[in-house]
Amino acid sequence: MSADETPQGYSIFRDTMADMTFPEIARAAERRAVVLWGLGVIEQHGPHLPLGTDVYMPSELLRRVRRLLAERGIDSVIMPPFYWGVNQVSGAFPGTFVVRPEIVIELIVDLIKSLKKDSFARLFCISGHGDALHNRTVHAGIARGADEAAIAAYFVGAPSFFARVGIAADDPHILPTHSEVERPSRYFDVHAGKFETSSMWAAYPGLVRDELLPALRSTDFGVEDISEWRKGGDHARAKTPQGYLGDPAASDREFGETMMAQHAELVAAAIAAQVGAAR
Numbered sequence: 001m002s003a004d005e006t007p008q009g010y011s012i013f014r015d016t017m018a019d020m021t022f023p024e025i026a027r028a029a030e031r032r033a034v035v036l037w038g039l040g041v042i043e044q045h046g047p048h049l050p051l052g053t054d055v056y057m058p059s060e061l062l063r064r065v066r067r068l069l070a071e072r073g074i075d076s077v078i079m080p081p082f083y084w085g086v087n088q089v090s091g092a093f094p095g096t097f098v099v100r101p102e103i104v105i106e107l108i109v110d111l112i113k114s115l116k117k118d119s120f121a122r123l124f125c126i127s128g129h130g131d132a133l134h135n136r137t138v139h140a141g142i143a144r145g146a147d148e149a150a151i152a153a154y155f156v157g158a159p160s161f162f163a164r165v166g167i168a169a170d171d172p173h174i175l176p177t178h179s180e181v182e183r184p185s186r187y188f189d190v191h192a193g194k195f196e197t198s199s200m201w202a203a204y205p206g207l208v209r210d211e212l213l214p215a216l217r218s219t220d221f222g223v224e225d226i227s228e229w230r231k232g233g234d235h236a237r238a239k240t241p242q243g244y245l246g247d248p249a250a251s252d253r254e255f256g257e258t259m260m261a262q263h264a265e266l267v268a269a270a271i272a273a274q275v276g277a278a279r
């Protein structure tokens with residue numbers, strides 16, 4: 001059953017700590033449950049995907065990761081998603097909320113300290129948003145939160161992701177997955193294109209304006225186009241007036257389901273290996 005066909009609807013709080021009671025949280029901490037945290041942003045995602053896409057996707061991913069960890073005997077809770085972030089690239093579009101990096105860092109540090117207060121000892125974070133400055137900011141918040149709260153906290157992601165956003169491969173606060181989901185495409189497809197739209201369509205079909213997909217033409221961007229787009233603001237808006245970068249018309253629900261399942265398996269395997277090593 002997909003998330004938005006359940007009786008609970010597609011609430012981002014579904015299966016998170018926000019839907020638990022305080023005694024349940026206390027018992028989870030006593031059982032030494034690990035904490036899973038998805039960090040996204042609210043930003044434009046073309047005419048066919050909702051602004052909250054980067055929050056919905058890690059939410060669905062972590063529900064799957066939690067089930068996979070349980071199969072391996074690892075108890076976990078999901079922290080309510082973080083959804084105010086840095087939107088350097090898409091900031092000029094309507095519906096994109098822009099927060100200064102220093103505010104994001106301070107908020108992440110306080111939230112990690114709250115976990116420590118509740119006696120949680122291990123935190124694994126994933127990002128739903130690709131913006132490089134946003135991810136360096138999230139990483140800075142996790143690193144400082146881990147140090148100040150004396151908690152083990154990791155940013156989990158693919159090696160190529162950390163390389164692209166400029167985080168060193170040997171950083172003590174990252175946990176690279178051992179491989180990554182294949183995303184074969186001739187042109188860049190990085191924002192609300194085939195990959196992101198397929199996964200959203202699999203997990204939240206009711207939120208995708210799929211009737212618009214056939215008319216959305218592929219952007220066919222090469223290296224020069226994407227570096228112009230990454231300058232952000234008015235550059236990005238001029239480069240992609242429709243908001244997306246990629247080929248949303250090529251989206252496929254089954255492909256999205258396959259990618260999501262593979263991604264969840266990779267993240268769960270990395271966390272399980274880390275938890276096993278620390279036992």
Ligand SMILES: [Zn+2]
Nearest residue numbers: 053054192196
């Ligand atoms: Zn996105």
